[in-house]
Amino acid sequence: MGKEETKLRSGFTTGSCSAAASKAALLMLINDIEIHNVTIETPKGIPFNAEIIDITRDAESVSCAVIKDGGDDPDITTGAMIYAQVRLTDDGKISIDGGKGVGRVTKPGLDQPIGNAAINSVPRKMIEENILEVLKNAGITNKGVSVTISVPTGEGLAEKTFNPRLGIVGGISILGTTGIVEPMSDKAIVDTIRTEIRVRKAEGNKILLAAPGNYGLTFLKEVYGTPEETAIMSSNFIYDTVRIALEEGFKKLLFVGHIGKLVKVAGGIRNTHSMYGDHRMEVLSQLIDGISPKALLPNKESLKEQVMNCVMTDEAVRIINEAGVGTEVFDEMVSRIRSNLEEWSDGKIEAQVIMFANENTELVATDKAHDWIRTFGKIEG
Known part of the structure; x- marks a missing residue:
């Protein structure tokens, strides 16, 4: 209906x-x-x-x-x-x-x-x-x-x-x-995000640490020892979070999330709720298609087909890694995520990204991400 x-x-x-x-x-x-x-x-x-x-x-x-x-x-x-x-x-x-x-x-x-x-x-x-x-x-x-x-x-x-x-x-x-x-109000969620961001700003944070949901908060706590209350939850409102961060005066954004959400951001999707479309496997397939010549596979089309047939992103991650092109694919993905986050801020916010898969497996991080996370909690290991 x-x-x-x-x-x-x-x-x-x-x-x-x-x-x-x-x-x-x-x-x-x-x-x-x-x-x-x-x-x-x-x-x-x-x-x-x-x-x-x-x-x-x-x-x-x-x-x-x-x-x-x-x-x-x-x-x-x-x-x-x-x-x-x-x-x-x-x-x-x-x-x-x-x-x-x-x-x-x-x-x-x-x-x-x-x-x-x-x-x-x-x-x-x-x-x-x-x-x-x-x-x-x-x-x-x-x-x-x-x-x-x-x-x-x-x-x-x-x-x-x-x-x-x-x-x-x-x-x-x-x-x-x-x-x-207002029933099921998106505005209420965005207002809550704005409130959280304002609190982080008022606390004197120079970097806004954000995660889409509890999964990201748990990853931060268990892998990096980062207290959960230091990160704001963006829910599916990634673009809105970036814009609010800009409005509230943040110049640095560290985004930490599961590949299932962030792959959509790599594709330029501003709201990651499924009602706005899935496209996860399409984005992954496109990334495989763009693999550089040195990593070019003779069975690229077969690999793309396997990924397109996946239901869960973690299964796609396994297939991509087994094909030996995980580094290429995930490096390009996180680069696009960072680029989109910065573009959504009109180039006024520097973004860093950490992306993980199931069982708290970190897939990739941008160049300054680990340095930035140290300002919130001790990296263990």
């Missing part, structure tokens, strides 16, 4: 849930009532009618929750209960902090300064605007409000997010720029 035939359901961000819970809790505190639904307007202009649950109160505060619904987006926070506890204060200020299950920032380069709860600026603005609206409608001008956002399951959920790698400890982040969760 084509994309145009499938209507995925949107959801609401943790920021929207926090704002709705905050508004409901303050309404109940001021009016001494119990409400079970509240409506807020998201920054995108779409109303969010939230169901309010688990209401508790004491002499000074009210707490309530909204269940996060991410729609059809595979968001690990879907189903989590987002709580807001509010109390009136005498300082006339709106203060917003995180409680249990909301992470706290420990590294520079993020939306919030070090020490703050990981409640991003747009959710903070949403919470504040809704609190001020309630105060205004109630005619209260001499009071402030203290808001505490908590997510009881947040600490466990955070282990499945980028937060530990970003230096956000103790829970999830309260996020959202539009208030709406």
Whole structure:
């Protein structure tokens, strides 16, 4: 079924849930009532009618929750209960902090300064605007409000997010720029990549170390002793990663990946997701075709056919190596990868590449790659 035939359901961000819970809790505190639904307007202009649950109160505060619904987006926070506890204060200020299950920032380069709860600026603005609206409608001008956002399951959920790698400890982040969760959003992934790159820049790194995914991070750790948190994950967004690195001021990029991903980059493919095409064996076949005369094989066409019939790149690697042309093919491949990465940066970033196959077998590295990796961790062996 084509994309145009499938209507995925949107959801609401943790920021929207926090704002709705905050508004409901303050309404109940001021009016001494119990409400079970509240409506807020998201920054995108779409109303969010939230169901309010688990209401508790004491002499000074009210707490309530909204269940996060991410729609059809595979968001690990879907189903989590987002709580807001509010109390009136005498300082006339709106203060917003995180409680249990909301992470706290420990590294520079993020939306919030070090020490703050990981409640991003747009959710903070949403919470504040809704609190001020309630105060205004109630005619209260001499009071402030203290808001505490908590997510009881947040600490466990955070282990499945980028937060530990970003230096956000103790829970999830309260996020959202539009208030709406767009299902399967590529933008959300690219935004995460940008955040990771900004953190690395803020940490003072001169070289951006990148890998497509966990496979590359494991290779770096097991082969080079490089801590996983030093590398950013580009996912399939190789071109976007290069452009963001350029925008954030990096001049050096060290890219480490499995041949199954990087062979596509050698072919000039900017996004390595299979939905944009495979072409792995076609690129390998083209590289074999370009073998220099000194390594020319009489059975070149047969070798190309064998490679084209492969399903997995590691099987193709075995065939190429057994034919005695691995050095030629992989040297040319990594040269093209580097050339494409540098071209995508308008020639303003110097790129180095390390490429490996299954079982952490390094196939090839560009000339400065090992020198650069030493700045992140000790090469073992």
